[in-house]
Amino acid sequence: MSRILMVSHELSVTGAPNSLLRHARYLCEAGHDVEVWTFLDGPLRVRYEEAGLAPRVVEDSRMAVKAAFEAEVLPYDLIVCNTIRTYRAVDVLQRYGVPVVWFVRETLLLDEDYWMNPDFAHVFRDFGNLYTVTDYSASVIRNYNQNVRIIRNAVPDAFRSFSKPSGHVRFGYIGSYIAAKGVDLLLEAFAKMREMHPSAVLVLAGEPTVEWGRALKERYADAPGVCWAGIVQAEAKERFFDSIDVLCVPSLDEPCGLTVFEGLMYGKAVITTDRTGANYGVTPECGCVVRAGSVDALLDALVELSDVDRVAGMGGAARESYLACGVPEFERSAVLKMLADNIGRKPVVKSRLGSDKVPFFHEDRSLAGHRRFYLGGVKVLSVKGRGVMRR
Secondary structure, eight states: OOEEEEEESOOOSSHHHHHHHHHHHHHHHTTOEEEEEESSOOTTHHHHHHTTOOOEEOOSSHHHHHHHHHTOSSOOSEEEEESGGGHHHHHHHGGGTSOEEEEOOOSHHHHHHHHHOHHHHHHHTTOSOEEESSHHHHHHHTTTOSOEEEOOOOOOOOOOOOOOOOSSOEEEEESOOSGGGTHHHHHHHHHHHHHHOTTOEEEEESOOOSHHHHHHHHHTTTOTTEEEEEOOOTHHHHHHHHTOSEEEEOOSSBSOOHHHHHHHHTTOEEEEETTBGGGGGOOTTTEEEEOTTOHHHHHHHHHHTTOHHHHHTTHHHHHHHHHHHOSHHHHHHHHHHHHHHHTTOOOOOOSOOOOSSOOSEEEEEOTTSEEEEEETTEEEEEEESSOOOOO
């Protein structure tokens, strides 16, 4: 039995903390002792506790991480840090002779942070034991650090039966209402597509949490054929997938995109983009992969999959694709191999220990996309956008 520490940046009900929870469960089921730290508490704590884990809240600072680690009585055999937001913990914990695995699940944020946060960059560029979730995210990481391996994501199989076909194709979207998800482009493409197919429906699940999303929902609140389903979880999520025939994942930049696997798992055709990491599960037999950021490409895919009979015939191929690449068994085996590969592996530390002091030049960002740049404590520039893209 190994003793393993897992560090999460937060416990929100989102992809990265959920993935860490799956990994923790695999390790617990294999008989290992897992402890979890988090920088920010959240609603996902309930599911961690249901798994027999009690996450400890630790301040996101080098000093706090150092104090918490040195207060532990029993030694750890492996440390797993999740997302680039745990870089301060990585910086500290790699110095205790315990193997540290760092899961980097971001793409767009990695581009931004590497160029705009020197404190992060100096830890990241020399770290020798990175893991990520798809070939796409690995290709982004390798722009800055070649030391990366892949453990692909998975989703549990909740399939019961194929839903009954309707007389018209029903498209769906589930996820956040933020610019990087491309949902505005989907709505624009659907509006054009519906001029050709007036019976088509687009069901959107989720609720906007930032101003950009609220403005988008207000703009399309009464758009013909557009249905706003609100937040869907548990049985409501099953009903959402039963109510659609084609899942749309139009992301502009997404390291994985677990909703792709959910769509395939439920036997749905999928439309996604060449910048969605999970697109390797979408074959011509079960959907389309289009150019990210293109309304015309999305429109062509919506029109192509507006044939009811054709889409109905894609359900079996979608399930087969999920069973071939998206089931938890593959992820579980890879996580246990990660443990075996790293036990006893001493970290090689090349970077100096960073400082929690705010650098003279720094940036703050909001979820709405506002970016504010400071010299010392004085704001010198404020812009709105998705960030620095160097690829």
